Amino acid sequence: MGQEDVYEKVARLIENSKKTVVLTGAGISTESGIPDFRSPGTGLWEKMDPMEALSTRVLYNDPKKFYNNGFKILLSMKDAKPNKSHYILAQLEQDGFISSVITQNIDNLHQKAGSKKVYEVHGQTRTGSCTNCGTVVPIDLLEVKVSKGEIPPKCDKCNGILRPDVVMFGDQMPEDFEKAWLEAEDSDLMIVIGSSLTVSPVNFLPRLSKHLVIINKSETPEDRRADAIIRESAGEALSKIVRYLKAAQQG
Numbered sequence: 407m408g409q410e411d412v413y414e415k416v417a418r419l420i421e422n423s424k425k426t427v428v429l430t431g432a433g434i435s436t437e438s439g440i441p442d443f444r445s446p447g448t449g450l451w452e453k454m455d456p457m458e459a460l461s462t463r464v465l466y467n468d469p470k471k472f473y474n475n476g477f478k479i480l481l482s483m484k485d486a487k488p489n490k491s492h493y494i495l496a497q498l499e500q501d502g503f504i505s506s507v508i509t510q511n512i513d514n515l516h517q518k519a520g521s522k523k524v525y526e527v528h529g530q531t532r533t534g535s536c537t538n539c540g541t542v543v544p545i546d547l548l549e550v551k552v553s554k555g556e557i558p559p560k561c562d563k564c565n566g567i568l569r570p571d572v573v574m575f576g577d578q579m580p581e582d583f584e585k586a587w588l589e590a591e592d593s594d595l596m597i598v599i600g601s602s603l604t605v606s607p608v609n610f611l612p613r614l615s616k617h618l619v620i621i622n623k624s625e626t627p628e629d630r631r632a633d634a635i636i637r638e639s640a641g642e643a644l645s646k647i648v649r650y651l652k653a654a655q656q657g
């Protein structure tokens with residue numbers, strides 16, 4: 407089968423699926439300038455180990471280190487802009503081709519692009535919350551407090567410690583993960599985009615769907631059970647698939 411045929415095949419899988427969910431990883435956001443968490447040695451990650459910088463151990467035992475390192479990385483995502491892939495997925499949801507997006511990313515780019523149903527299985531960088539009373543605050547409040555030297559930042563209501571609502575190494579999975587699990591179980595087709603499926607437990611989700619498409623530049627442990635594999639950047643692959651979908655709609 408020629409490489410050109412695979413896009414048509416994926417388009418057909420999408421058209422024949424009663425419910426399609428998309429699972430995205432860091433690979434979809436690298437085109438927006440956000441470094442891959444698990445690819446140390448690039449940009450922001452050069453000087454630190456992300457597994458350590460964004461861990462509950464450092465957050466709770468060495469808050470100064472956390473707020474000087476990991477927290478700055480979280481804030482650096484605030485100004486990132488969605489790329490072509492994010493916009494295509496938002497449009498596919500609007501056109502009824504996909505049901506939802508499950509994302510391992512914490513950069514808010516699916517929502518910025520217009521996606522409505524997004525499950526953020528590793529949390530997000532819009533808010534923080536009090537570890538004592540649970541009050542949710544904008545992440546900007548944590549930023550202001552930290553910039554004034556209040557480390558760790560404290561809750562205005564109960565003086566408990568505020569933390570970002572990002573799932574860090576050592577944290578439990580959030581409620582969105584359970585919802586994503588049900589969504590995957592209920593789906594006919596899952597399209598994995600830009601994830602190497604090496605991070606547990608999210609990497610189990612593709613096994614819950616009846617059919618599987620993988621768009622990722624490198625191999626994944628689920629490749630052998632995929633109906634189609636595209637080794638390309640998310641933007642290029644999605645643009646080509648969408649062309650076939652449009653052709654089908656017009657025909």
Ligand SMILES: [Zn+2]
Pocket residue numbers: 536537538539540541561562563564565566
């Ligand atoms: Zn509180």
